[in-house]
Amino acid sequence: MADGALIQSRYQLLELIGRGGMGEVWRARDESLGRPVAVKCLNPLGSRQEEPFLRALRERFRREARVAAGLQHRGVTVVHDFGESEGVLFLVMELLDGHNLSQLLTARGSEPLPAAEVVDIAEQVAAALAYTHRQGIIHRDLKPANVMRLADGTVKICDFGIARLAEDIGLSAKLTGAGMAMGTPHYMSPEQIAGTPLDHRSDLYSFGCVLYEIATGAPPFDLGDPWAILIGHRDTPPEPPRAHRPDLPPELEEFILALLAKHPDDRPEDAVGHARRLAALTAAPPAPLAPAGPYPAPGPHGTDGSGLPGGPRPPRRGTAAGLPRVPVPRPPERLPDWTRGMRAGSRASGSWPLRPPPPDRSAGLTGQWTGLPGRPDPAAQGHTALAQLPAEGAGPAPEFLAVLASRHRAGESLGRLGRWAEAHEVHAALASTRARALGEEHPDTLLSRHETAYALGRLGRWEEALDLFGRVAAARERVLGPAHPDTLGTRYQTGIALGRLGLREEALDLYGTLVVAWTRAEGPAHPETLRARHARGITLGRLGRWEEALSEAREVYALRARVLSPGHPDTLVSRREIAVALGWLERWEEALAEYREVRTARERVLGPGHPDALASRNDEAHCLEQLGRAGEAVELYRQVAELRDGTAPEG
Template sequence: MADTRLIQGRYQLLDLIGRGGMGEVWRARDESLGRHVAVKCLKPMGPHHEQSYLRVLRERFRREARVAAALQHRGITVVHDFGESEGVLYLVMELLDGHNLSQLLEDNRQRPLPVPEVVDIAEQVGAALAYTHRQSVVHRDLKPANIMRVADGTVKICDFGIARLGHDIGFTSRLTGTGIAMGTPHYMSPEQIGGGNVDHRSDLYSLGCVLYEIATGAPPFDMDDAWGVLVGHRDTQPEPLRERRPELPEDFERIVLDLLAKEPEDRPDDAGELVRRIARLRAAGRLGGVRGDGSAPHRTLPEGRARPVRASVRLPEPPRLPGWARNMTTGSKAAGTGPLQPPPPHPAVALTGSWTGAWNGVTDPRRPTPSATGTERPPPPPEVLAELASRHSAGLSLARLGRWDEAGKVHRGVAAEREHVLGPDHPDTLASRYEVAFTLSRLGRPADALREYAQAADGRERVLGPDHPDTLAARQETAYVLGQLGRHFEAHQVYADVLADRERTMGADHPDTLRCRHNLAYNLSRLGRLEDSYRMARDVAAARARVLGADHPDTLVTRYEVGYALGQLGRWAEALHTYHEVAAARVRALGADHPDTLAARYEAGICLGRLGRSAEALELYRDLVEVRTRAQGPDHPDTLRARHGLGVNLGRLGRWEEALAESRDVCAIRVRVLGPDHPDTLVSRREVAVGLGWLGRWTDALAVYRDVAQARQRVLGADHPDALASRNDEAHCLEQLGRSAEAHELYRQVAALRQTRSPHAVHHPR
């Protein structure tokens, strides 16, 4: 294809970045959205094929491409678009800035990767496979070239569905009539070799081969004879990893060897079990290559080269391998290429641009950093940079597990050391400060997070410029934490400024621009500008549907916000319709039990109650309580939120004894789990008072209302809308007890506070 090729009048092919048996990968420009993408052009279907055959292949391509596009996970390459142009099938994917694992090993001179990096890769790939296997999608061709580590440390699996496409369309080597399309034999499971049933456990075996190689420097059966490799997978136990690399943690060796079990039923049940095992070992401090705080140990010696693999596999006589394996070559493994098959002229790089190593924890040691005096700072030793990068990755892994306090400690340590060896304005130092701020935000320390974000934003503006995406990201996060602090007017101004910069530099429909507009819409609702919030959220939802697709998670998040704004405007029927549509789309994309699906159903229950359809709401909440108890546990905040909705609707149906019992139970658990002054706990305590009042127990209700009012005043301030609402509840209770003078005085105080208070965010408990 010529460099000037324009596909579908939209994707301008710029330069070739990969070539393999199935076609080519190009860096391209999406002329409609003004962004760079990766376009995978599959081999053209020539006229020698029958038309009926081509129709079947096109339909199969559409089906598989839709499956790949529906996968929405941090650890999976995003598919933006697909189609056919002049007989060439193409997939449009996100352009990744990083290295695949084959390239990482090659750059490391075939030495194994650092232990913390190996563990982090195992954890991230396991999490991505756990998600895809829940969607009943099996990769079938997992290998180092299909696993990318991008510049911020994220690990992504590429080419989901491509192996099946290649099999059906004839792009991979079909070696016999058995119907098996072969990949590189170094990563094939025994059941693939024998032509047996292949399910998610085959992916686990292939992952075990990948981890074995990046941990030791060579795949488990490292021979140039393909026959010997296949026999090894089928009949020979792999050499224990620690015999090749003694410093590997024993527990991690056990995990990899379990993945490499010959029989599928002897492997872990699923990838989620793999992730849980790694998490337990981390928590117990039993992954010797990673300290308890997630950091890598200091090494006095560099990582040693893996010992040469002994060709210890004895070939069975007579051979029992399937006939299609005869005369095959080894293909390209991560550690090099067997002599029987030379590498292709353009090595495949698995949908990526060049590795820049500029930001987000990946340092280019060749890049000098100016010191505070204006002179060139001498470059630190590469092993120091590698250790800091590994610790940065460990911090990201802890964050992915929700261990925010530990992640914050790791990032603070890395930030301090990077500032010492690289300087305060080096992009890597600023990336660490950004992560410190993120953990502080998640730990409920927005004031501290704001200070860190501000420093990261100022530094990035000096080093990268005011319009750089990293600078804008830091500024946008300052707006978010301003919102956490209740400073919504300041947040609004920052969001508006960042939005203007993003629209100018990226375009109105760029995903980052749309994310900023979404945040601005959310903030408008907290300012009480509900109509403005609704209109902006509606426009963002329409734009995201056009750019990303109607069922993309980001589109559904904004449509969810549209439903919320409609509810706050009292347009409950429209809100209910919106939530039903969002829930149905999330069932298709994420599954019926996914937390986001359940959240949309919860909001639909609120709408039903507001529309007077409490019997329907009650049944919905009963089902939600059951599902969330099973999936998240009885004490999870989301489970308790569903139980709270159940109690509210029992009251609306006049079943006040049951409603009071439910509210008391939920309140007691929330006190224990969340604390006595948590907003959700106070909402439950208020619901207890409501039940007491309806049962005529006004004296008891007054005591509870007063406790809630005092707690809200103490936590939120006397003039906060929720505190004022509680004082009104107290006054109403006094009226019911015949204490009108006290009630009227309390009403007067509330009215005065409402007239004189400083503007606050409108609080809408969800």
């Protein structure tokens, strides 16, 4: 979607206000009712799946959206409308004036929120969850980014139903393939990690994780790597919040620890009642030491009612100034050796820009992964440590697949940061590990080899990249078929490598084959068809065939403007290629007009100081030089320099 787009002749998109893994959120105007709204546009479905799957997904979306629209509570974001526009599913919601809890923590430099504010948030979120749970609705992905604090102090939960849709769309495919449900690792319940059926008590555990973070500044298991975090949720009692922040009311600590019980049966039955009593109790100054809280008595599941398995709760530290600090016994180290020394990553987003060391395959994890924690499986009594690589004839263990998935995400994060040497090292090691565990031609192994080749290209090692892309493409064709999107994607990257090595005729032939394949599979206006045509046009230009390059650029631009919108970045790239071709054909006046249109659109959408907008000013200046208008060109170059230095107003 683009700025100014009109959805279903009713919702005018005005400003992009958020972007995430599921899609974009826009500030918009409901033209029919004349009111501001927020429009969440989910990422395009494309056609990577069979049409019956997409039909089922659209029906799931409609069902989940109707459920969300039926929720009427001051603590839940109101959904006004939903639908599909040009292949994009969208939700229309109330426009909220405020910030989510993740933003509030970031604004405070990760310092925790005031205790009174934490208690107020706890009471409001508990009431909203109690309402939705009475409707039989589970959120499944409660985290700070999904809880909004409005300007008037109201707290609202967002994105009910989105987590279930994310599972279906495939954003969590790597986790669900390992038997785990959708969720962000810092806030996932033990049963969610185990892949067992969920009920409302899973949301209560995530709620406890959220409260722990806003009360202390860090999630309960801030261990630096997704794998270590998951094991922390499963095996390790959380350190009492007052060990990090002694001024917290003891009743708040009791409430958080009760929510973080490892087994669902040990979490509060009436969270909203406890939250209200907490608000009443903390209206007075907190006592220096924690009394017994109003939480479950010793239960039948080997706990003392706190939800901490294995006996009495560790003694709490003193809270008032001058009181002795009673040491809290730490649980035994039960994480694999390779997790030690890893750096912390992003908490709320679930991404980890880190460089994990290679696995120590002699390290294991004691205990069963699947099933509920604290409930011994008689069949598993006396089992030995679980090796990271599967035994002969056995399938990979779910936790091992989770390790591999987390390392893949780490490699991707390193690439996004431009740290390509490290990204190459991570992907190459992961490809080797996946080959041993899953097979040389398993789709995940081939994915890692593709990412390794891509990193080689970004490092300028194009001959190695070309060789590896060729081998991956051949393997994907054997395993997935010649028309599979992954096969075609690798062949596209092969064309890039050929072009970089100056093998332009071969690249041109390859792009032409891809255009035919994508057109046959998806149609002439599909984004991948147009991407292949765009690359073919650039290659025609590099071969000096500028009339053909100009014709191709114009056709691709027209199709992208219709399919993606005139202001879409890909559309503007195609329009720039028109100007480039016109310049090489010495049609500089026409080229100048095209360059100016691109510059104007980029400045409107991205801002005058954005690198792409600055590049467009340079393009325009170069064109003016070719026309002999040196004075105007110098002025544009001066504007670019000032904007890059931050000395010019962006207007």
